[in-house]
Amino acid sequence: MKKIRLLILLLLLIYAYYDYNNAAAQRKKRQREECHNIIHIAAVQAAGSAAAMAQAPGADNIALAWLVGQMTMDLAKVFDVNLKDSVEIIGKNVLVQFGSAVASRYASQ
Helix, strand or coil, X not given: CHHHHHHHHXXXXXXXXXXXXHHHHHHHHHHHHHHHHHHHHHHXXXXXXXXXXXXXXXXXXXXXXXXXXXXXXXXXXXXXXXXXXXXXXXXXXXXXXXXXHHXXXXXXX
């Protein structure tokens, strides 16, 4: 009787391990698909804004900086990372990106 109980317990543990790994694999696949969609949507939006503002040098910098920030926030949601505390850091990064783009534009002329 003890051997049967031990065998049943072992089978339950194997099933639980398999089920846990299967759920983790499905979560990873879902995250990968969501990230793929977010990145490609942001790329299409960035290409559209760059094409629309191609005639004015540096005009697309603000739109692209906003798109990068939005993409970062969307990717953080996929991985359940709370960036609300880091919004000011992202805002500073957007300002630095915009400032460096403007500075490099004027330095190259």
